[in-house]
Amino acid sequence: MEPAYITPEHRTFRESLRAHIQRHIAPNALKWEEARKVPREAWLEMGRAGFLSPWVDPGYGGSGADFGYSAILREEMVRSGSTGLSEGAAVHTDIAVPYLDRFGNDEQKRRWLPGCVTGEIITALGMTEPDAGSDVAAIRTTAIRDGDHYVVNGQKIFITNGMNCDLIVMAVRTTPQSQASARHGGVSLIVIEAGTPGFIKHRQLDKMGLHGQDTAELFFEDCRVPVANLLGQEGAGFKYLMQNLQRERLIVAIGCQAYAEWMLEKTITYTQTRKAFGKPIAAFQHNSFKLAEMATEVKIGRAFIDRLVETFIAGKEDITTEVSMAKWWLSEKANQVAYECVQLHGGYGFMREFEICRDYMDVRAMPIYAGTNEVMKQIIAKRMGFGE
Numbered sequence: 001m002e003p004a005y006i007t008p009e010h011r012t013f014r015e016s017l018r019a020h021i022q023r024h025i026a027p028n029a030l031k032w033e034e035a036r037k038v039p040r041e042a043w044l045e046m047g048r049a050g051f052l053s054p055w056v057d058p059g060y061g062g063s064g065a066d067f068g069y070s071a072i073l074r075e076e077m078v079r080s081g082s083t084g085l086s087e088g089a090a091v092h093t094d095i096a097v098p099y100l101d102r103f104g105n106d107e108q109k110r111r112w113l114p115g116c117v118t119g120e121i122i123t124a125l126g127m128t129e130p131d132a133g134s135d136v137a138a139i140r141t142t143a144i145r146d147g148d149h150y151v152v153n154g155q156k157i158f159i160t161n162g163m164n165c166d167l168i169v170m171a172v173r174t175t176p177q178s179q180a181s182a183r184h185g186g187v188s189l190i191v192i193e194a195g196t197p198g199f200i201k202h203r204q205l206d207k208m209g210l211h212g213q214d215t216a217e218l219f220f221e222d223c224r225v226p227v228a229n230l231l232g233q234e235g236a237g238f239k240y241l242m243q244n245l246q247r248e249r250l251i252v253a254i255g256c257q258a259y260a261e262w263m264l265e266k267t268i269t270y271t272q273t274r275k276a277f278g279k280p281i282a283a284f285q286h287n288s289f290k291l292a293e294m295a296t297e298v299k300i301g302r303a304f305i306d307r308l309v310e311t312f313i314a315g316k317e318d319i320t321t322e323v324s325m326a327k328w329w330l331s332e333k334a335n336q337v338a339y340e341c342v343q344l345h346g347g348y349g350f351m352r353e354f355e356i357c358r359d360y361m362d363v364r365a366m367p368i369y370a371g372t373n374e375v376m377k378q379i380i381a382k383r384m385g386f387g388e
Contacts, residue, residue: 003306005068005313013054013065014072020049021080029081033212033358036204038084040119040164046089047119053093054117056101061114067247070094071254071309078258081355083362084212086255091160092116094251095244096123099169099189103232103240112167112191124165126156126192126218127241133158134375136171136187136241141220143172143190145227150174150190152198152223158369162216163204167193171241174234187237191229198223209361245371246320249327250312252370256330256363257305260298260337263359267291267341270356274346287344294337301330321383328373331366338363 024045032038046052054069056062063069070093077086097116100108100123115121132138141154152172159168168191175186192199200219207215232240268291271282281287308326311319338360342349345356352358367373 003310005066005306005310007068010068010072013069014076016049017051017073017076020045020051021076025077025080025082025085029212032082032084036084036211037214038082038088038164038212040122042085043089043119043122045119046085047117052089052117052119053097053113056097056113056117060101060109061117067313068309070251074251074254075258078255079262082212083210083358084214087210087213088122088161088164090251090255091125092123095248096125096161096169098244098247099125099231099240100191102244103189107228108191108231115166121166122161122164124159124161124168126159126168126170128158129155130157134371137238139171139173139187141170141172142176143170143174143188143225145174146224148227149224150227150230152190152192152220152225154220156218156220158205159216159218161214162218163201163214165194167191168218169231171237185238186235187241188234189231189237189240190225191231192220192223192225193229196223196225207365209358209364211358246323247312249323249370249376250308252366253305253323253326253330254309256327256334256366257298257301259359259363259366260294260301260330260334263334263337263341263356263363264291264294264298266356267344271344281344290340290344294340297333298337301333305330321380324371324376324379324383327370328367328376331363331373334363334366 024042028042050063051073054063054065055067058064073093074090077089080086097113100112100116104112112121116123127136127139129139129141132140141152141156143150143152152170154172170190170192172188172190173186174188198221200221202217202219205215205217268282271287271291272280274281282291305326308319308322311317341356342360345354348354349356
């Protein structure tokens with residue numbers, strides 16, 4: 001059953017996106033995975049087709065679409081087989097670019113947003129540091145004002161699109177923590193463009209999964225950034241991050257749900273065609289029960305995430321608790337489904353040439369990024385009144 005937010009226009013968008021994936025992305029997905037890089041042309045094709053940040057205001061080159069289009073984009077891109085473009089586009093479209101739109105002034109928006117829509121500008125978000133992951137208030141990268149510039153020094157790690165980005169929205173300390181009024185005080189957001197002296201794209205990281213996704217370690221050494229690149233107010237960065245994290249975690253949850261559905265569909269097909277002892281694997285009671293259990297849990301997840309997307313689009317309720325619940329529960333569920341699906345594939349499930357093997361490695365990151373699941377539970381507990 002379709003969620004209530006889906007309109008004929010949403011359906012047309014989904015059909016167009018599926019056609020684009022089949023023509024331009026799916027045939028190249030494994031090649032990009034092996035190369036561990038998505039070519040720039042793939043981003044430009046996405047932009048030309050209107051699939052990058054479609055929600056951006058038409059005045060800045062977008063279509064002014066609602067968040068339902070972002071949900072569809074996330075779901076369908078998961079099925080493309082290209083984790084590099086799927087995860088990279090999600091971070092660009094619904095995690096990094098919203099900061100430019102929400103907190104940028106008109107000059108900044110006119111400067112950057114059109115390129116973000118066309119794919120000429122690829123964005124990244126610089127939050128995580130070696131000693132500051134889910135604990136954003138612990139960041140150490142500094143941006144000390146010197147006349148009309150900030151001088152940035154520090155390090156960021158696990159940055160999606162870090163090697164390919166044209167600009168990065170950076171969380172920095174414009175006031176040293178020792179001088180801030182609160183632990184999370186003194187944090188600001190500034191935009192640093194690729195090619196700025198002192199912005200060093202150090203290396204692409206070697207990960208367990210998500211091999212097609214560009215994930216980088218970045219250094220900033222006396223990197224001079226114009227004060228005009230400050231997003232919003234100086235010192236308000238932590239508040240801005242907390243406001244946008246709900247959208248980020250919702251996008252992650254949508255991806256988790258899509259992965260679970262996609263892995264289950266592939267496994268049902270496999271177990272209906274693969275035979276053992278003269279009959280399909282799915283015909284054995286144990287296996288059929290496993291499939292029935294997964295199908296039930298995946299259906300429950302779909303009802304939950306559709307309701308959250310509807311509520312987010314309406315924008316009338318605080319869904320911080322529910323988004324935290326969805327992020328941890330659906331990411332854990334995706335990993336459980338991946339485990340069972342690999343098992344049902346037998347030895348072939350252990351072979352990287354089979355998608356289910358790559359899926360198993362890819363979904364493992366989901367309980368970690370966008371705030372670990374332990375942090376999600378801490379948020380839920382606190383909002384229930386008994387957490388620390």
